[in-house]
Amino acid sequence: MGDAKEGSIYDSLRKNGVSRREFMKFCSLMAATLALPVSFAGKIAEALEKAERPHVVWLEFQDCAGNTESLLRSSKPNVAELILDIISLDYHETIMAPAGKQAEKSLSDVVKNYKGKYITIVEGAIPTKDGGVYCTVGGRTAQDIVKEVCGNGLATIAVGACAWDGGWPAASPNPTGAKGVKDVVSGIKLINLPGCPANVVNITGTVVHFLTFGSLPLTDSMGRPLVFYGEKIHDHCERRAHFDAGQYVRQWGDEGHRLGWCLYQMGCKGPETFKNCPTVRWNQSTNWPVGSGHGCIGCAAPRFWDTMTPFYRRLENVPGFGVDSTADKVGAGLAIATAAGLAAHRIIRATKTKGEKPEEEK
Amino acid sequence: MTERKRVYIWEVPVRLTHWVNFFSIIALSVTGIYIGNPYLHPLSESSFTMGTMRFIHLTAAYLFLMMIIIRLYWAFAGNRYANWRVFLPLKKRQRQDLGGATRYYLFMSKKPPYAAGHTMCAGAAYFVLFLMFLFQIFSGFALWSYARSVPFFHMVLGGWMLGFWNVSAIRFWHHMVMYFIWAIALVHVYLAVWLDSAEHNGLMGSIFGGYKFITGKEWE
Numbered sequence A: 001m002g003d004a005k006e007g008s009i010y011d012s013l014r015k016n017g018v019s020r021r022e023f024m025k026f027c028s029l030m031a032a033t034l035a036l037p038v039s040f041a042g043k044i045a046e047a048l049e050k051a052e053r054p055h056v057v058w059l060e061f062q063d064c065a066g067n068t069e070s071l072l073r074s075s076k077p078n079v080a081e082l083i084l085d086i087i088s089l090d091y092h093e094t095i096m097a098p099a100g101k102q103a104e105k106s107l108s109d110v111v112k113n114y115k116g117k118y119i120t121i122v123e124g125a126i127p128t129k130d131g132g133v134y135c136t137v138g139g140r141t142a143q144d145i146v147k148e149v150c151g152n153g154l155a156t157i158a159v160g161a162c163a164w165d166g167g168w169p170a171a172s173p174n175p176t177g178a179k180g181v182k183d184v185v186s187g188i189k190l191i192n193l194p195g196c197p198a199n200v201v202n203i204t205g206t207v208v209h210f211l212t213f214g215s216l217p218l219t220d221s222m223g224r225p226l227v228f229y230g231e232k233i234h235d236h237c238e239r240r241a242h243f244d245a246g247q248y249v250r251q252w253g254d255e256g257h258r259l260g261w262c263l264y265q266m267g268c269k270g271p272e273t274f275k276n277c278p279t280v281r282w283n284q285s286t287n288w289p290v291g292s293g294h295g296c297i298g299c300a301a302p303r304f305w306d307t308m309t310p311f312y313r314r315l316e317n318v319p320g321f322g323v324d325s326t327a328d329k330v331g332a333g334l335a336i337a338t339a340a341g342l343a344a345h346r347i348i349r350a351t352k353t354k355g356e357k358p359e360e361e362k
Numbered sequence B: 001m002t003e004r005k006r007v008y009i010w011e012v013p014v015r016l017t018h019w020v021n022f023f024s025i026i027a028l029s030v031t032g033i034y035i036g037n038p039y040l041h042p043l044s045e046s047s048f049t050m051g052t053m054r055f056i057h058l059t060a061a062y063l064f065l066m067m068i069i070i071r072l073y074w075a076f077a078g079n080r081y082a083n084w085r086v087f088l089p090l091k092k093r094q095r096q097d098l099g100g101a102t103r104y105y106l107f108m109s110k111k112p113p114y115a116a117g118h119t120m121c122a123g124a125a126y127f128v129l130f131l132m133f134l135f136q137i138f139s140g141f142a143l144w145s146y147a148r149s150v151p152f153f154h155m156v157l158g159g160w161m162l163g164f165w166n167v168s169a170i171r172f173w174h175h176m177v178m179y180f181i182w183a184i185a186l187v188h189v190y191l192a193v194w195l196d197s198a199e200h201n202g203l204m205g206s207i208f209g210g211y212k213f214i215t216g217k218e219w220e
């Protein structure tokens, strides 16, 4: 099949040296990632042969550019990463050539010329306190930009935890009033891909889903695609057998750690986090955090900076009891104090009521 | 010594729920502490320790839930010593008894809180304890229903908590309330032994056999 449309995604991939075989492999990967039957690989291929490269603008606000890094840092980009490369990335502060006024012009050009047709990817939280002055680009507040750009586009993909629910800029006490896209702009087609960073395969999967079916994937109540965020990490983790068996890492570098046992006691948040990390993995599916011996920190969970800390313990500390006071220590202390109190009471009772008879009921 | 009658106070459902709760709370605590902090080192290559612990924890949890339902029902269907009214200081007489018992426990009075059923102090404490039991059930099922597709009755039994509370905080309080329950249980046993010896009414035996030996002058 060499009949790909000039300028289509497949065409550009071919020009980038992607063979037909690699392309079909990618389409199967996408079908699998999107939890579709294998037969859909053909449908996806067809769509990518026809689809024009969509115009995409990538906005960055209160972020660490981690999602961008995750996209760029692959030593040998695979097709998933290339797709994001060859889409018409018309605006991306970190990697685009133009600067200053010219850069801002390319953004306003897209908004004007492709109104209702381009996809916006947002990375980073949007500050809302004090008129949103805590993050401005080209003299405009993030709030303004996001409302205009997302509002005029076809669809928005919020990548990373920050663009979803504020992430760590919104961690308590949230001095800048940081919020995610979903809480700043309403009435837009929005997909959230939380995680620190969002997985490139999932970003691509969302785009491919859109190109193939013309719609965004089905989401859960928090606006995350069910195909990527429907399953608990813990239920697909390769260390799960060790969890059930009671084999845990108790200290970094101990025997269990070397044997690849479960990281539950080191504070792994896999049992609380929904994402497809264990299956999709990172860097061309080489590995993922738990695979490399570090517990999950729950970066795809709501308000993870507040709710999933401490990262290296199972439980939060008891407020007001010092840094080392786990709930269990304080609780056991309480039980012991009660027993001690009762023992003291018994002694007082013995001295006070010695030889006395209790008063009878009258 | 005054004349005493042998009176049937604790009916079967009260004693049954008491003892099943006793054992299930022990099982839930032992397994719960393991689940929160797996203290045992793996026994063998083929052990299934966490799996077993969780199985026991969940089974005991269901048993506990059943007992709470039975006891709740019995608060309306049982005799007057089991009735819900004995847990709330609604009447003046009850409030007086609350003060009287407290004074006795603090050595401020020498008159034990003679009561045929629960003293008001105990009743009030059990009411708080009952709320803690409910909290453990709700929070436990909330933690259990932190999954993609949750059976409807899990949502009813606690899944709703996730709607307004994050899972870490729920877990935190699930741990803490266990220790509160322990503390209440310790005080409960201590006072029961004490009152048994002070009042000579067979209080300790009554939770096994149901009968107390009372003078008939106790309130209620």
Ligand code: SF4
Binding pocket: A233, A234, A235, A237, A238, A239, A240, A241, A243, A261, A262, A263, A264, A268, A269, A270, A271, A290, A295, A296
């Ligand atoms: S390492 Fe984490 S996700 Fe994997 S089984 Fe253990 S607790 Fe679960």
